[in-house]
Amino acid sequence: MARIKVPYSKTHWNIEIPDKNLVGILESNASKFVAKKSQEEIVNEALDHPIGSKKLEELVIGKKNMVIITSDHTRPVPSHVTLPIMIERIRKVNPYIDIKILIATGYHRPTTKEELIFKCGKEIAENEKFVMHFSKEEDTLTKVGVLPSGGELWLNKLAMETELLIAEGFIEPHFFAGFSGGRKSVLPGVAGAKTVLANHCSKFIASDYARTGILENNPIHEDMLYAAKKANLVFILNVVIDSQKKVIDAFAGDYKLAHEKGCEFVTSLAKVDKVEADIAISTNGGYPLDQNIYQAVKGMTAAEATCKEGGVIIMIAACNDGHGGQSFYDNMAEASGPEEVLEKVLKIPADQTIPDQWEFQILARILSKYTVIMVTDLCDPEMIKAMHMEHAYTFEEALIRAFAIKGEDAKVGIIPDGVSVIVK
Template identity: 30%
Template sequence: MFGRGDLPITLPQGAQPTVIRKARLPVYADPGKAVLDALDSPVNAPPLAQLALGRKSACILICDITRPVPNRLFLRPVVETMVMAGIPLDHIIILVATGLHRPNLGEELAELVGDPWVLEHVRVLNHDARNPDDLIDLGHTAGRDTPISVNRHFLNAELRLATGLVEPHFMAGWSGGRKVVAPGVAGHETIRTFHSARFMEDPLAIQCNLVGNPLHEEQLEIVRRIGEIHAINTVIDGERRLAFVNFGEIISSHLAAVDFIAAATQIPVPRRFQTVVTSSGGYPLDKTYYQTIKSMVTPLDILAPGGTLIVASQCSEGMGSTEFANAQRRLVELGPEKFLATLTARTLAEVDEWQTEMQLRPLRIGRIKLYAPGLSPADATLTAVEVVPSLDDAIANSIAEQGDGSVAIIPEGPYVVPLFRAP
């Protein structure tokens, strides 16, 4: 997966490829009907039509452009169900859960919403984690003393819905559900606290793990502090077709979606490899180097110590935020050990530096080579990895340097988590 298509590769003679994909998922013949059935048969909650009765306002959270959520399939049915139950259309807000990402505007917002009717009839806003006027303070978590502030539009709504995509997440275990609320519509201090080194360096803050994961536990406490929240959870296959959808109470419905996707996503592999080739998951995840780092973390269990990890990412928008570029600059200037030391001394992470911190994980194991034609020469110097002009040459060179023709190839990037399991 590369940009909006695929990137062909040619392996050198004698190479022995092992292609690692997630299990084939069944997809709905009628996705629209699947959505309606989910709204009528919820997990641990009444149907949406019943929930909406007597409510005067609603707020629907949607993920930002970095997640390929099939919003076009469910936003209009959800809104129409609410209106039929008596909620005035002008009292329904769709709120883009940007976290600390940039807002989604213009054509990008239209692509994100996916339905012209919704965009024309429903008020759509971008969350701004830095705007104190948009936030309400809820105190601190009891477990780890994380300050809690959340978007007022979401908190003040009588009916609250979060929507999202459930997939592996390299820090929080799994995306979607509670994560759409925090960090999705949380304030910057909330986000920067549980992205600080005391959370990021926890050995349980890893992909596909919820047990003891400090990020997950803080997110659960925050959604419980808010009160009643419901969620629409989706899973898509490699061709972005709807494979699963449910609706219900935010925690239990999210766990049901995790149960559906977990076995298909975590793939046992009987050996480790000196050469691993992966992608950043294609559009929209490979628009920036910031998001590309996810694909450097998910395959680490099968990368042999001292091995070469080769990543293909379009990086059509370059590095990402200015704050992230500054963090990368500090990494290049200080080196991994000194950079990490600057993080552990703070309780609040600087914006977007946590992604740079996550890059330290693959740097501890092996070498990283990056094929990213969208990066300028100046940006390439900030990656702290070797940027290569040819993916095929990088693979051939790694095989020659390692003296091992076995190559692991992961076309779907961070959407697949290979796990080393000795036979």
Template identity: 25%
Template sequence: MTSTIGGPGQVLDEAYVARWVEEQVAAEHLDGKRVCVIVPDATRSCPLPMLMTALHTALHGRAAAVTVLIALGTHAPMTEAQLRKHLGGPYPGFTVRNHDQDSLVSVGVIPADRVKRLSDGRMSQEVDVVLNRAVTEHDVCLVVGPVFPHEVVGFSGGNKYFVPGVAGEEIIDFSHWLGALITSASIIGTRGITPVRALIDQAAALIPSRRLALCLVVQSGTGALHAASFGPPEESWAACADVSAETHVQYLDAPVAKVISIVPAKYDDMWTGAKGFYKVEPVVADGGQVIVYAPHITTIAAMHPEIEEIGYHCRDYFLKQWDRFAHHHWGVLAHSTHLRGAGTYDATHGERLRVTVTLATGIPEEVVRRANLDHLDPAAVDLADPGALVVPNAGEVLFRLR
């Protein structure tokens, strides 16, 4: 049974949401149960302090144990100070942990023939579903997190908090490369069950614990909520994805030649700040330019230095030279293609790219150019450029053509 409140254009009262969350959790009769609450890191807009307070009221003294697990996916661990700011609290009786790659267990295997069907024939090898062992050591897994247009899966949220959120590297790489094969521009903001979503749902179904989700539609850049849905992950995610599609997508009548994406401070390297490109690529004209403006970013990928060796290239650059690149982490290859965007490659003409990607960041120019991207001094960027589409707080709202 799924309960949903709010909708497109609405802003929900925080006190009302808190009471509703407490009521939904109480109705699940979790007394005596061990509960793993899986939440996003700070790269997502989400009013976690309010939600965590409501969950603490509903579970403290009732649940046998509560572990709050940060779904890092491919992101860096959060420090104690960052966690206090991110979650609020303290929450007596709750244990807070970062997901890490040393606490993993297999929950089962998706056979190759099933993978082939789920991926529409794009991939056909078995996938070992390796997740943080906390999902098997608790009676109930409760996902709490927002739904936004997403470059790998279509819309984020729901079971995505299991894969890649608290998953092992192999299935993270596999799912991201499947998205890259489809391409970011093709899958981002796609409603319904995309091949990557189908794979993720199949993986989550192997988890032995009961699964619930509190999915949210958050006003980008704030903690305000447009909508929330509680119930099985598949159903609560679908309800919020429908609202997100009407809330987090802006439509333009014609392509633009230049975009300036102003990346907020919550993205602290290009691995996460690249969302400033993903969300605008669909509206850039052929031969156009995206300037990713982020003076605060000083590194490409703190957790994935391999990307500096590989550089940023279109999908076909890798596919047509697969013997050169297959041994690299496929998730890194996927990130590379997502930020470089559409293009072609052949041995005669080399790589031809649809748009120019320019970093106006604190990353040294030689590092940027070595990674196959253009460089611009942030001081030279006119944030009021009348010839550009200037996107403040870039990274969550998707721009598409009508």
């Protein structure tokens, strides 16, 4: 019997799979990568050797104010490590510069004070100036132009009016933008709702290039690059983290060049060969990404990439925050099934994209081909069932159900962290 440790919320579960059924464990090498330096040393080294850019210290000289974009509570960016280092470096050469930290909520709910302390550390959270981005508050936005896709580009006024705009984040595989990090700090991070919706239109989501690990010809990525350029995003610090959310590498400098170099490194760690599985097991990497069903769709796409059509996906995610988006839930729950959702969404023009459309489009795509069993003891089972998925309180219960569907000899593949791999 194979015993495998998987993340769940802020803890781990040990799950067991019969040896005769297990055909592969698809795991990023990030879990085995051993950094030779401390997190602080890695970050400082990246800042000492920026890619395609002047050093951060040079950029802040003579500036009266600046904005640092940082991720919200749904992203495990170790800001308690990165922000103190950046702020110390900035104030060493420009002690009186006005620094505002803009939380890139994108289309998500605002970050709470408790979540901010968890992410940034108590000292930073209580002593620095934080501003929350609200994508639907038009008086906080300004129209900057038109995206390559044709959608209007609305960005946060604070980001556009500051003397210096920089961003921090992390790079991991992303299920339709190719990779997180870099330009995503601007779009969707601090973009207006109209812009986010246009960028996430059904045509783009349906593109074969809008997939995990793909940047070239990815229409969503191309819009994002344009937005970052128009925002005059001058400098980024992006880290790569392991399964323990520890920094194992960092890339600083130009928003495009430094990001691309980071993506190359992530690919070298995250690319795994698919296995032919009848049952694919995945997670969302634990907290903070497994807080809701909305985010859990990401981990499902990794299972989708290795599971045979007609198979079963077992998705282990706490989902303690519920569905994660009212439109996401309503559009799934009010439909007779995933086929109806897909038929509806593919007819929606780009300029009429509705909230959470991309998420329910991808979930419907998966559900149209696979049975999905959500495993959680922290979420309302009726909510999950209403969204056309099955529910199990324990992994053992889910596996029994999966074998009942696919047979006792079914081949099982497991992805301990579905958001950390690129399945090819």
